[in-house]
Amino acid sequence: MKKLELIALEGIPLIEEGDNLVEIILSALKGNKISLSNGDVLVVAQKIISKSEGRYAFLNDIKPSQQAIDLSIETDKDSKLVQLILNESKEVVRYRKGVLVVENILGLIHANAGIDRSNIKSDSDNPRVLLLPLDPDKSATEIRKEILKKTQKKVGVIINDSSGRAWRNGIVGIAIGSSGAEVLSDLKGNLDLFGNTLEVTEVGKADEVASAASLLMGQGKEALPVVVLKGLTESEDLNGAKALIRKPSEDLFR
Amino acid sequence: MKKLELIALEGIPLIEEGDNLVEIILSALKGNKISLSNGDVLVVAQKIISKSEGRYAFLNDIKPSQQAIDLSIETDKDSKLVQLILNESKEVVRYRKGVLVVENILGLIHANAGIDRSNIKSDSDNPRVLLLPLDPDKSATEIRKEILKKTQKKVGVIINDSSGRAWRNGIVGIAIGSSGAEVLSDLKGNLDLFGNTLEVTEVGKADEVASAASLLMGQGKEALPVVVLKGLTESEDLNGAKALIRKPSEDLFR
Numbered sequence: 387m388k389k390l391e392l393i394a395l396e397g398i399p400l401i402e403e404g405d406n407l408v409e410i411i412l413s414a415l416k417g418n419k420i421s422l423s424n425g426d427v428l429v430v431a432q433k434i435i436s437k438s439e440g441r442y443a444f445l446n447d448i449k450p451s452q453q454a455i456d457l458s459i460e461t462d463k464d465s466k467l468v469q470l471i472l473n474e475s476k477e478v479v480r481y482r483k484g485v486l487v488v489e490n491i492l493g494l495i496h497a498n499a500g501i502d503r504s505n506i507k508s509d510s511d512n513p514r515v516l517l518l519p520l521d522p523d524k525s526a527t528e529i530r531k532e533i534l535k536k537t538q539k540k541v542g543v544i545i546n547d548s549s550g551r552a553w554r555n556g557i558v559g560i561a562i563g564s565s566g567a568e569v570l571s572d573l574k575g576n577l578d579l580f581g582n583t584l585e586v587t588e589v590g591k592a593d594e595v596a597s598a599a600s601l602l603m604g605q606g607k608e609a610l611p612v613v614v615l616k617g618l619t620e621s622e623d624l625n626g627a628k629a630l631i632r633k634p635s636e637d638l639f640r
Numbered sequence: 641m642k643k644l645e646l647i648a649l650e651g652i653p654l655i656e657e658g659d660n661l662v663e664i665i666l667s668a669l670k671g672n673k674i675s676l677s678n679g680d681v682l683v684v685a686q687k688i689i690s691k692s693e694g695r696y697a698f699l700n701d702i703k704p705s706q707q708a709i710d711l712s713i714e715t716d717k718d719s720k721l722v723q724l725i726l727n728e729s730k731e732v733v734r735y736r737k738g739v740l741v742v743e744n745i746l747g748l749i750h751a752n753a754g755i756d757r758s759n760i761k762s763d764s765d766n767p768r769v770l771l772l773p774l775d776p777d778k779s780a781t782e783i784r785k786e787i788l789k790k791t792q793k794k795v796g797v798i799i800n801d802s803s804g805r806a807w808r809n810g811i812v813g814i815a816i817g818s819s820g821a822e823v824l825s826d827l828k829g830n831l832d833l834f835g836n837t838l839e840v841t842e843v844g845k846a847d848e849v850a851s852a853a854s855l856l857m858g859q860g861k862e863a864l865p866v867v868v869l870k871g872l873t874e875s876e877d878l879n880g881a882k883a884l885i886r887k888p889s890e891d892l893f894r
Binding site: 580595606 | 642643644645646647648650654734736739741748749757758759760761762802805806807808809810811812813814824825827830831832833834836838839842843844845847848849851852854855856859860861863864872883884885886891892893894
């Protein structure tokens with residue numbers, strides 16, 4: 387029977403800068419009595435990657451430019467936060483009251499550049515925010531290699547984040563980093579039930595895995611930032627999640 | 641332990657117009673030795689809904705208008721197919737060589753209005769294509785009610801389809817019909833780990849479930865159009881998947 391199993395690891399502590407995530411994950415696997423097998427995929431929430439990498443900023447340290455002040459009025463957002471969003475972005479894509487969508491420095495089209503204020507220890511006098519990892523594909527690769535070294539298991543690692551979408555309500559999990567897990571499943575040349583070539587050429591598999599894991603992680607105080615996925619039959623894929631980003635020249639919606 | 645299990649039912653036959661999907665699904669559940677429990681979610685591929693509802697069209701029956709002929713040249717597509725896409729749409733959203741994105745009659749922003757040519761018995765002299773269900777929320781409701789009647793189990797039903805996206809490569813599963821399963825998870829007023837109110841207000845949960853199930857269904861000759869999802873804790877939700885469609889007036893990307 388074709389089956390997928392997703393298990394959220396319990397007992398992951400609050401992550402601090404410099405924490406060794408692999409040790410924490412391996413210890414949680416043990417605590418949850420789960421053994422890794424070749425082909426398993428670990429989905430790790432962006433938040434704990436960013437926290438372990440110390441990707442924080444303090445809003446009081448930011449001096450807003452005139453552009454940030456203008457945009458903060460148009461979007462009804464804090465001008466220091468807007469400046470930080472601009473610092474983390476290549477381009478403003480769309481904005482209006484309450485909404486600021488940018489292409490961030492990773493190439494992701496993201497509200498507020500993916501900068502996060504929830505589940506972060508902060509001080510109301512000097513608000514602290516969490517930025518995305520500088521290179522999530524690299525972060526995923528390091529975790530994958532370290533797990534291979536320590537357990538001899540070939541697992542895939544996907545770093546997921548929540549993202550808004552064009553056309554549809556609600557955020558969903560997407561893959562912003564990947565290593566060893568299939569990112570885009572290429573169907574070119576595959577046949578359908580009646581022997582016809584499939585028209586669709588690519589499935590955004592890592593995004594589907596990221597969404598599935600997000601169902602368990604939650605957005606609030608669930609504190610379940612690591613999900614193990616078992617049962618996906620796939621080839622080892624050393625492409626990063628960057629392959630999911632559509633080239634600006636091929637993008638009709640930006 | 642928080643766990644999700646997704647099981648693709650084996651032995652679902654090729655679906656013909658008029659087939660009773662509920663009987664076929666219940667018989668496959670039995671064959672796969674799976675019992676339904678309250679709170680389970682059945683994800684059913686759009687394709688078998690459309691097939692059972694006889695949502696076919698024959699390209700030879702279509703007479704392309706001048707608009708369809710012009711668009712067929714611009715997009716390098718068959719003019720009869722383009723006419724059919726226009727018939728199934730409210731509005732052309734974007735087009736260029738090889739790509740025709742429309743708002744279809746359900747309100748979905750979809751390449752080719754979601755019209756499908758793979759896995760369909762067809763004749764090269766008179767190609768047959770499959771259209772989306774006329775009212776997938778209603779189709780999901782009928783399946784849910786019939787299952788409740790026959791098994792006394794309260795399950796959710798989600799109808800999924802694959803869709804391209806703005807900004808990202810690869811198609812992913814989305815929910816185009818839903819009944820009894822949580823569609824949008826409203827986090828308004830929920831608190832984070834540090835007691836702060838969450839900024840994000842809604843999660844597109846039915847889309848995440850649709851994506852997760854798509855990982856098992858495949859796009860080719862897998863013939864696994866029904867997936868049972870166990871382990872999602874959720875409230876019964878009688879909103880349809882229409883709730884996932886962003887209002888045009890609130891949509892910055894169309």
